[in-house]
Amino acid sequence: MSALLEVTNPEVTNPVEPFLRMERIPHIWCPGCGIGTTVNCFTRALIESKVDLDRVAIVSGIGCSGRVAGYLRLDSFHTTHGRAIPFATGLKLANPSLNVVVYSGDGDLFAIGGNHLIHAARRNLDIKVICINNLIYAMTGGQTAPTTPGEAITTTAPYGCYEPAFNLCALADSAGASYVARWTTYHVRQLTKSMSEVMRKRGFCFIEIISPCPTLYQRRNKMGDGLDTMKYYKQKSKVRHGAPTSELAITKDGEIVVGKFVDRDRPDYLELMRSRLSEQLGDRYVETENLVCS
């Protein structure tokens, strides 16, 4: 009752409200879904990191996770399935003063868009990639993802998945990411801190968030609802900062290693481009900040 009173009191607003397009609320996500939790963390990270919000652009692909861009009161782009990263590449290179965040799902970023992710990491493009890993294709109704652990049931693996799954952090690390971390939606404080860190870090940054899809993954695999999943994450997760990313594979009911695994400095794409071109072309090189159209 007191919570209700608080909400209806016009004096008290939720601190994340100014970051959301409140006119679009209620959102489409199911009760117990983890995506909203990550958005809450992200808005708090925007506050903590003190970035200029007019200079933050968010790019999503397609999926339940891909809907994040539409709810944030930022310059936001809801692109095509798998192509958030190449869109972000063009956006960043045209206007390097933007802080470009890609926010999307595991299927979007690692199946249809997997090629783009490894190349953006290789280039060390200065974008932040936040990947909501619900271990399934949710938007389309619960099909197998490249992250679905062995034995888990999906609509396209009705007898249990038998394909080996990707280890997302290992992939991002080996492709050259400057920053790699993984949290679950249980770890809201740590996740917020990681998000806040990457907003201030240069280079290709990757955060994987293990997140429940109670409607499809948890239900079909008899893992309970959103709250049960929080308890499960609490029980199964283990913080191991700096753990070798090769040891982060996820199984259906095994340990979930979380933490910050990679935080290194490499020159980013634009630095490399500029130093090479100015070295080769000298005064003839016209270095531009924004590619404002004429």
Add this chain to the structure above:
Amino acid sequence: MQADPRGVLTGVHFIDGDHACCEGALAAGARFAAGYPITPSTEVVERFAARIPTVGGTFIQMEDELAASIAILGAVWGGAKAFTVTSGPGFSLMMEHIGFAAMTETPCVFVNVQRGGPSTGLPTLPAQADMMQARWGSHGDYEIIALSPNSPQECFDLTIKAFNLAEQYRTPVMFMMDECVGHMTEKVVIPRPEDIEIYPRRLTRKPPSEYKPYEPAEDLVPEMAHAGNGYRFHVTGLTHDERGYPAMNAATQDRLVRRLKEKIRAAEDRLTFVDEDGVEDAQVIVVSYGITSRVAERAIEMARQKGVKTGRCRLIGIWPFPEKRIRALAQRARAFVVPEINLGQIAREVERAAGGHARTISVTHAGGGVHRPEDIFEAIMEAAR
């Protein structure tokens, strides 16, 4: 608006169509290109990669054409004028983003230097068989603008036009070259920047609180904002309302999709670009475009020498199809002869527009070369009979 002098290589040049296309893009103000190598188009981006660091801008070779075709869209929303360049197989991969650009009204240019298809087909040899793909290749209903040059000079001039039309109508423009025009070297005159007219981006002047990203102006085209300028706008490929927010219902869909089509269809007269000669009293009119129009020129001469009143209607703008113009010509001439390096794609459009008032004779070529003038000549003679 005049061209930014930094991009304009004023002077007389001896270059091929691919290089001229690149110079056209630079003169038009393109400062971002993304591409993936593919014959016979690669020279365009190779030249851009060499030129752009001294002009001020960025080229990136992406990991595939899916990436290249959406990187340019990101760059446009970031503030740049941008284009990508490809040929058949790459063009096929770009289709989803042509639709995304049409739906989000992102001004940009897709260059296709056509080669023989389907599939890998004839990588080094010409065709004009992607004309229908340029019009209909992405899913859903939309309208498109496509231009077709027939010389390196036109590769320069019309690339500028392609960028200008993209900005004016906020639409992707297809620049449909062919291998012959792309690799043919001729004199290209590049004017002074002050003699090059540039259509500026339709940026909003409204304050963020009053700005609606998809509120159409009188000509049905909305005003744009760039990321980073405080507008905090949303862009989505989902069906959206004037605020740019998803609104998935039949009424919003109807309003949006009809407007996307209508903003171009309603401008058909302004978007009719033809080069005509001797059509006033012609018995037969040859309708052609690209390299084929130059072969047809010889056939027209031959027919005229034989006393057949032969007209030329060269299509410079292919889409929107100049229906009204063809319909008007059909009232006068007895027949159209339509040679093209495909199995009759545009011939069918001519026939449709002629509406039974004139015969249409399609002169096909499967690709890998150009027509023999004699084949076109014979079709003219048959049509005149």
